[in-house]
Amino acid sequence: MKFNPTVPIYLQIMDSIKKDIVTGTLAHGERVESVRVLSEKFGVNLNTMQRACSELEREGVIYTQRGVGSFVTEDEKVVHSLKQEMCGGLVDEFINGMRGIGFTNNEILKTVEEALAK
Amino acid sequence: MKFNPTVPIYLQIMDSIKKDIVTGTLAHGERVESVRVLSEKFGVNLNTMQRACSELEREGVIYTQRGVGSFVTEDEKVVHSLKQEMCGGLVDEFINGMRGIGFTNNEILKTVEEALAK
DNA sequence: GTGAGTGTAATATATACCTATAACACTAAT
């Protein structure tokens, strides 16, 4: 995985795992690979991977059983609201950004339509 | 101005100035306020402001006359392509992000329409 | 109980960013 050098790696890893969860690639209750395996997979130091996982746990997206492993939350409400949250963040950032550079609502919509057509 | 703590401040300042340029708030050829004034305005250290300005100059968005001040590029092509670049970046990030969390093209379009209606 | 596989923690090192502060170099008006 290639990282954006202007954003902390652990945040980008968190985002990647969240995407897997909201798309069902990682089902609710399913076990997440071990931090050591994940650190290899992402090409990242063990501590950095641990940072990403502990933050995900703090957010309630995964939970951990010491000595056993980490698992995606069983709570589907959490997964659903996570998806809403991620979606809302993307939309807000996009629309605010476009308005910020002078686009009207119609121009924004038209731009999206054209981009999707490609 | 409030900054996103996960993105370098100098990049956010660059983005703010670029927005002023592509929207015409800063006209082409117009003088940009001095780095000292800008550092006050943005509530940021002089070195950080200088960093933002030197990067903007490196990108050709502004040019500098030592002892005089900095000015927005006279080249309208640069301004135009800057707007295209910023717009394209926003659209790509948005669409890739939405697809990444499982949205179809129709769902993306619908989501944008709803968000714009608000 | 031993061992392999988990999560977790600690130390040291390096780099990037931001700040505070001071100084230098140039330009234009007086």
Next chain:
DNA sequence: ATTAGTGTTATAGGTATATATTACACTCAC
């Protein structure tokens, strides 16, 4: 020439991120 206002550079210190490395603590299967 002097002065005020420019851009520019340099040093030092603090914080956050990421790395390498080592070690500890827990669980489960054998």
